[in-house]
Amino acid sequence: MSERKKVQLKDIAKEANVSVALVSYVLNGQHQNRIKKETAERIKAVAKRLNYRPNHFAKGLKTQKSHTIGLILADLANPFSAQLARIIEDELKKYNYNVLMGSTDEREDKLKDLVDVFTNQQVDGLIILPTENSEKEIVQLHEVDFPYVLIDRYFSDYPFNFVVNDNHSSTYLTTKQLIKNKRKKIGFITIETDLFHFVERKRGFVEACIEAGIDTENRIQEIRFGQLETGVAVGISRLKQVFPDLDALLFATDILTMYGLKYIIQHKLNITNDIEIMAVDEAKFYDIYSTPITYYKQPLEEMGQKAVRFLMSKIEGNNPDAIQEVLKGQLVIR
Amino acid sequence: MSERKKVQLKDIAKEANVSVALVSYVLNGQHQNRIKKETAERIKAVAKRLNYRPNHFAKGLKTQKSHTIGLILADLANPFSAQLARIIEDELKKYNYNVLMGSTDEREDKLKDLVDVFTNQQVDGLIILPTENSEKEIVQLHEVDFPYVLIDRYFSDYPFNFVVNDNHSSTYLTTKQLIKNKRKKIGFITIETDLFHFVERKRGFVEACIEAGIDTENRIQEIRFGQLETGVAVGISRLKQVFPDLDALLFATDILTMYGLKYIIQHKLNITNDIEIMAVDEAKFYDIYSTPITYYKQPLEEMGQKAVRFLMSKIEGNNPDAIQEVLKGQLVIR
DNA sequence: GTGTTTTGTTTAAACGTTTAAACATGCTAT
DNA sequence: ATAGCATGTTTAAACGTTTAAACAAAACAC
Known part of the structure; x- marks a missing residue:
């Protein structure tokens, strides 16, 4: 991007009066003990002067x-994915790696295509947020020992590499905190689904309640995906009905929190702040609400970084062991 | 990703009893008129059977x-960037192109690095959301006629390729709409900056006011970047002071809207909905507010798609003319 | 039946690196 | 003097494609 004609090893060699091989050795820092210091310096100088850029294709x-x-x-348009992507980008940069990105839209065929295209493009490794039913695809990678790591989700029946958030602890910790805050009548708003994430989140809530001797009868409102806004409204009003002295609400994910806050603000449900609100996931809009909201923050940095580091050591061939990490996030108490 | 050993042209050639060249021709659909149909079919069949994947490096x-x-x-972690990225990803996929991503954090040195690394990695083109003071870098690309296009921002002093949003119309249209809704005492909350975006947004507001014979004295509150939350609060209260009959508020960007809504809700400023609220930029959290918020939606799809299409035709060498598009977004009236 | 064109295929160089192996020279030890 | 070693550099093959040019055989023209 500066010389008219692409400069290559040959040009440096000619200019420095050495062979192409020597230039290559010097520029790659190989055989350092064998090469005369002056020659090396000379070559480096010429390379710099000519602004040499190795040809990626030839090298590859x-x-x-x-x-x-x-x-x-x-x-990628989803903030969760985007944040993760950014973290991974930054971590990879430390290793001088670049990143090719693709979105599956939760479709296994797209995932397969992306894996195909990327491995074809000769990426050195893959970080995958897997869709449902993509096990077969991952099995392939796993079997040929292609460097890969799953993030955010995993398949409990397979010995895959993964780094994920502990969804169970997300609700377990928040519920514990509520209980610690002397809340007894806690409502839990979640999504009606079999998705592992939410099953775990429900389990976390239930477990924390049981440990505290609180029975969870009627406390869990599961909202159908297609009608989140009205669903949340109905859910909260139903809770209020069953528990007139409701003193806490826990939302299983940010979108639910949003509709929840909307309903609460609109119906002036919580002007005396007798209901403590907690949430899973970080979100900017919590700031809109009059009182600070304590939430469970997913360990995105850790997740991205661990994934990258594992991949890097795999690629460099350092340690070939597997990785299976379930990371705990932290409670952001406010 | 399926055979043990990478299959290459040579293997197909051997298997099909032809030369490597012929295989290459067939697989690339070249010399179709010269090659015997049966041979071509045979080669294709073998390639498929062996699951041939061309070597990206050799090809490149x-x-x-x-x-x-x-x-x-x-x-990338910013929703605006992420959305754009997703749109671009999708559009590029139509052309069978992949995308390498990087974030500048608004730093020109990082931008330079990324341009270096990417051109080095032999990307066929670049889509750049330029930082301030990155003109020199773009000049380089422009001069050597490397396929590139700027998005979202441009430098009015240079003949660069760009596709951007019309920031002026963002506030012009919203203000016009407010006026059409019979609002007369409009307050405008924006950021104190020389950034082209916001200068244009201010200009749009002022122009719409002037056209309607409204004087803009004291109507514009410019918030310093470091203290957005308190700044917005002060700004709104000051407006209320100067214009006790304030009947509309326009926010220049989503973060301002958020703090604005927070303040309004907290201070029960707008319970009778005598103040109409409008915003620039789309945001999920608008839904939290009791009344629907009309906003200016940036033409992200169009921006991303036009940028890609231009780049593609540039790369394919079709039409070598420049592109300089200023796209109008739309008012989402609610 | 010879020259020309068409049809079908192959040869071989090239793309820009890396790297094992060879080479050359000087030094050391005997 | 000479083998052996250390130091410094070069030769040349290889990586897996693409593609211009050459070649061969068949078909056509006259």
Whole structure:
């Protein structure tokens, strides 16, 4: 991006009066003990002066390394995916790696395509947020020992590499905190689904309640996905009906919290702040609410970084052991 | 990703009893008129059976095409960037292109690095959301006629390729709409900055006011970046002081809207809905507010798609003319 | 039946690196 | 003097494609 004609090893060699091989050695810092210092300096100087940029294709063809990894997400436009992507990008940069991205829209066929295209493009590794039913695809990677790691989700029946959030602890910790705050009549608003994430979150809530001797009868409102807004409204009003002295509400994810807050504000449900509100997931809009909301923050940084680091050591061939991490997030108490 | 050993042209050739060249021709659909149909079919069948995947490096080395473009954003974790990225990803997929992403954090040195690394990685083109003071870098690209296009921002002093949102119309249209709704005492909350975006947004507001014979004295509250939350609060209360009959508030961007809504809700400023609220930028949390908020929606799809299409035609060498588009968004009236 | 064109296929160089192996020279030890 | 070693550099093959050019055989023209 500066010289008219692409400068290559040959040009440096000619200019420095050495062979192409020597230039390559010097520029890659190989055989340092063998090469005369002055020669090395001279070569480096020339390379710099000519603004040499190695040809990625030629290099890759020989080394079979692209210094690029593929990142397969559910949907890049989704803040969760985007944040994760950013963290991964930054971590990869430390290793001088680039990142090719793609979204699956939760479709296994798209995931398969992306894996195909990316491995084809010779990425050195893959970080995958897997869709449902994509086990077969991952099995393939696993079997040929292609460097990969799953994030955010895993398949409990398979020995895959993964780094995920502990969804159970998300609600377990928040509920514990509510109980610690002397709340007894807690309502839990979640989504009606078999998705592992939410099953775990429900389990976390129930477990914390049981441990505290609170029975969970009628406390859990599961909202159908298609009608979140009205669902949340109905859910909260139903809770209020069953428990007139409701003193806490826990929302299983940010979108539910949003509709929950909307309903609460609109119906002036909580002007005396007798109901403590907690949430899973971080969200900007919590600030809108009059009182601070304590929430469970997913360990995104840790997740992204661990995934990258594992992948890197796998690629560099350092340690070939597996990784299976379930990371706990933290309670942001406010 | 399925055979143990990577299958290459040579293997197909052997299996099909032809030369490597012929295989290459067939697989690339070249010399179709010359090659015997049966031979072609046979070769294709073998390629399929062996699950042949061309080696990206070797191919690139010869063709100098990577079928990859670089996307340089401000911050992938920012929903605006992420949405744009997703749109661009989708549009590029239609052309069978992949995308390498990077964030600048609004730093010109990072932008330079990314341009370096990406062009080095032999991307076929670049889509750049430029930071301030990155003109020099873009000049370089422009001069060597490297396929690129700027998005969201441009430099009015340079003949660069760009596709951007019309920031002026964002506030112009919303203000016009307010006036159409018979609002007369309009307050405008914006950020104190010289950034082109916001200068334009201010200009749009002022122009719409002037056209309607409304004087803008004291109507514009410019908030310093470091203290948005308190700034917005002070701004609104000051407006209320100067205009006790304030009947509309326009926010120049989503974060301001958020703090604005917080203040309004907290101070029960707008229970009778005598103040109409409008905003620039789409945001999920608008739904929290009791009354629907009309907003200006940036033409993200159009922006991303036009940028990609231009780049593609540039890369394919079709039409070498420039592009300089200022796209109008739409008012989402609610 | 010879020259030309058409049809079908192959040869071989090239793309820009990396790297094992060879080479050359000087030094050391005997 | 000479083998052996250390130091410094070069030669040349290889990576897996693409593609211009050459070649061969068949079909056509006259």
